[in-house]
Amino acid sequence: MSRPQDTEDATLHGLAVSNNLPSLVLLVERDPTIDLNARDDFGYTPLHLAADRGHAPIVEFLLKKGVDRKIQDEDGLVAVELAEAAGHDEVARLLSSS
Template sequence: MPLSEEFDAAASYLSNASSLSQVSTAIKLELYGLFKFVTVSHTPNTSRPGIFDFTGRAKWDSWQEVGTRYLVQFDPDGAAQGRYLEIAKSLGWKPGASADDDSLGHGMDGERESTKGVVTGTGVFVSTMSAPKDDDSGTIHGLAITGDAQKLEKMLIAEPSLDLNRKDEYGYTALHLACDRGNLEIVELLLKRGVDRTLKDPDELTALELAETCGHDEIVKILKDGQ
C-alpha cells in the first residue's frame, strides 16, 4: 500500500516535534515499529541483535511486535498508518501541517534521515528534536534539550544553588533530556557539577540506560567511566 500524504506529513511533523519531550519510551518505540512496518517491511528483515546490543534489540522487538499485531488485520498497512496518525494527532499534528522544509529527523541508529524519517528518540528514542517552546529556553531542562552548554554554564555560575536533579513536569531530569538528545557537552557539564546519575525517568530508566537506548555511545562511555 502506498504511503498516504497524511502519513508523510505526520512523519515530517514528528521528526521535528518538541512535544515528543513528554512522550514515553513505549510510545516512541511504537512509532518506530509502525514506521518500519509501513515503509520497510512488515517484519524485521535482519536477525535479532545480540543480547548486549540493548538499543538494537529494543528497536527490533518493537518492529516485530507491530508486525505481529497488524498482520492479522484486514488492511495491515492501512491500520498501521491509522495508528501512526492517531499518535501524531495526540502530539499536536494536524492534517495539512508539515515540518519546515529544512528540518531533518534523526534515525534511531544515529544517521540523518529525510523529513519523512521516524522519531526516535525522549525518547526511546529521542534523538535530536526541535527546540522547546520559547518559555522553556531559559530553564535548565530547556537548555539540556537545545544543547546550549555555554548558556547553561552561565546560568549555573549565576545560580549556584540551582537544583540540577529537579525533574520537569514530565518526570525527566536535565541529565535525562541531554542523554536522550545526545547533547554531550551538556552531559559533561552536569556531571562536572555533581548531578545525580542514578535517578530514573518515568520509564524507570537511568540516564545511562537512556543513552544506551538512544545509541549515544560517547555519552554512554563517559557515564560508565564515572561509575
C-alpha cells in the same frame, strides 16, 4: 521516550534539550544553588534530557557538577539507559565512567 517539544528556552531543562552549554554555564554561575537534579513535568532531569539527545558537552558539564546519575525517570530508566537506547555511545561511555 515521551518528551516535551524541543524548543530552546532559558530554563535548565530547555538548555539541556537545546545543547546550549554557554547559557547553562551562565545560569549555574548566576544561581549556584540551582537544583541540577530537578525533574520536569515528565519526570526527566536535565541529565536524562541531554543523554537521550546525545548532548555530550551538557552531560559532561552536569557530571562535573555532581548530578545524580542514578535518578530514574518515570519509566524507571537512568540516563545511561536512555543514551544507550538512542544509540549515543559516546554519552553512554561518559555516563558509565567515573
